[in-house]
Amino acid sequence: NAGVMQNPRHLVRRRGQEARLRCSPMKGHSHVYWYRQLPEEGLKFMVYLQKENIIDESGMPKERFSAEFPKEGPSILRIQQVVRGDSAAYFCASSPSRGARGEYNEQFFGPGTRLTVL
């Protein structure tokens, strides 16, 4: 069973360009979370998605950032008109659907995409 896959692993963009980060969850997982890690800092929650639905986007910047998790294909985190402050590692995590009694299932993290904005 392959783990969470993210691509590209490294992405370099110039200011003003668009960045698209892709995340393929583990097989059978229908919950996807995106986190951002700035240099020398912990991970910060950005958005939580299920198939075709954004459940919680309270951590997403109000402008330039968007995320989707379509019925088919990977989850996409899109950053428009990137600025130097967007340089960070972006991690995706997935978890399976809740258990029959609503119990929580742990999140499995991908290797991350390291975005550098020149």
Added chain:
Amino acid sequence: QQQVKQSPQSLIVQKGGISIINCAYENTAFDYFPWYQQFPGKGPALLIAIRPDVSEKKEGRFTISFNKSAKQFSLHIMDSQPGDSATYFCAASRTNAGGTSYGKLTFGQGTILTVHP
């Protein structure tokens, strides 16, 4: 109310020693407390996790101690090895089925652990 504070920022331990990392949280709605290990260039990997209905959980050399009244929890690594050298993150989450914010993890700032041979 969503913060998780972690200390120390860095820790140096001799091989065979005990590494102790502490975390404190504010939000009493949190009910799931995992610890993650991250190596350079890699994603975080779950080490061990605890829920507030127990005060301690042990898995191999790793133990979580949990103090609900003090809103604190800690990771103990016994017989620390050079291979344990990594960044460790504590986290907290609200996982009850009600509400839409459940599941997202709030992370501490991280502790860089170095174990000297």
